[in-house]
Amino acid sequence: AQTVTQSQPEMSVQEAETVTLSCTYDTSESDYYLFWYKQPPSRQMILVIRQEAYKQQNATENRFSVNFQKAAKSFSLKISDSQLGDAAMYFCAYRRGWDMRFGAGTRLTVKP
Amino acid sequence: SAVISQKPSRDICQRGTSLTIQCQVDSQVTMMFWYRQQPGQSLTLIATANQGSEATYESGFVIDKFPISRPNLTFSTLTVSNMSPEDSSIYLCSVLGHTNTEAFFGQGTRLTVV
Numbered sequence: 001a002q003t004v005t006q007s008q009p010e011m012s013v014q015e016a017e018t019v020t021l022s023c024t025y026d027t028s029e030s031d032y033y034l035f036w037y038k039q040p041p042s043r044q045m046i047l048v049i050r051q052e053a054y055k056q057q058n059a060t061e062n063r064f065s066v067n068f069q070k071a072a073k074s075f076s077l078k079i080s081d082s083q084l085g086d087a088a089m090y091f092c093a094y095r096r097g098w099d100m101r102f103g104a105g106t107r108l109t110v111k112p
Numbered sequence: 113s114a115v116i117s118q119k120p121s122r123d124i125c126q127r128g129t130s131l132t133i134q135c136q137v138d139s140q141v142t143m144m145f146w147y148r149q150q151p152g153q154s155l156t157l158i159a160t161a162n163q164g165s166e167a168t169y170e171s172g173f174v175i176d177k178f179p180i181s182r183p184n185l186t187f188s189t190l191t192v193s194n195m196s197p198e199d200s201s202i203y204l205c206s207v208l209g210h211t212n213t214e215a216f217f218g219q220g221t222r223l224t225v226v
Contacts (some may be wrong), residue, residue: 011167018124028140033213033214035215042219043204043219044217044219044220045155045203045204045206045215045217047214047215047216047219050213050214052213089182091154091155093215095215098143098160100145100157100215102154102155103154104153105153105154
């Protein structure tokens with residue numbers, strides 16, 4: 001079974017600074033998708049960024065970027081110029097076909 | 113993208129009763145997914161609902177406890193039956209977008225059983 005591991009239960013960053021959230025996964029497949037979702041206190045799961053495994057180029061969405069290391073099965077999220085609104089739970093997710101698995105989550109605190 | 117309306121957003125229920133959660137999508141989708149998120153935990157898949165057939169349940173979840181309906185391609189319900197305090201969780205419905213890439217989620221239902 002595919003598993004997703006987030007080893008950082010909590011992280012903290014100063015406003016305007018950069019923070020990196022870690023994620024590793026286990027799979028024997030070569031074709032899959034990886035995602036980072038954000039869940040603020042409102043409970044709404046919001047897609048932050050996605051990465052197709054067949055693409056070597058790391059995905060970027062404004063202040064959010066990933067470091068995708070396929071051989072190492074690593075998928076970290078970098079948040080630049082952190083803002084107070086970035087405070088939330090962040091979940092790393094793996095999907096292949098209908099099967100989608102989530103990591104345990106990392107709670108990000110942003111200090112003013 | 114897909115817009116999902118999930119109701120109710122929260123409820124407080126007596127043990128032994130049942131609650132039905134509704135999920136309405138703004139477009140037709142093949143599969144709908146129901147998740148449970150216990151306090152401070154990650155998402156756990158309860159079942160996958162395909163229109164016109166029985167839902168497929170994950171290990172640890174049974175139809176008698178979590179009956180699901182999927183009457184058409186835009187709507188599904190999840191019922192939490194004979195509730196106990198251990199059922200207190202957030203329940204989320206989800207669909208895949210039209211490109212079948214990322215998942216979209218409803219706003220979640222926060223259930224408290226007293």
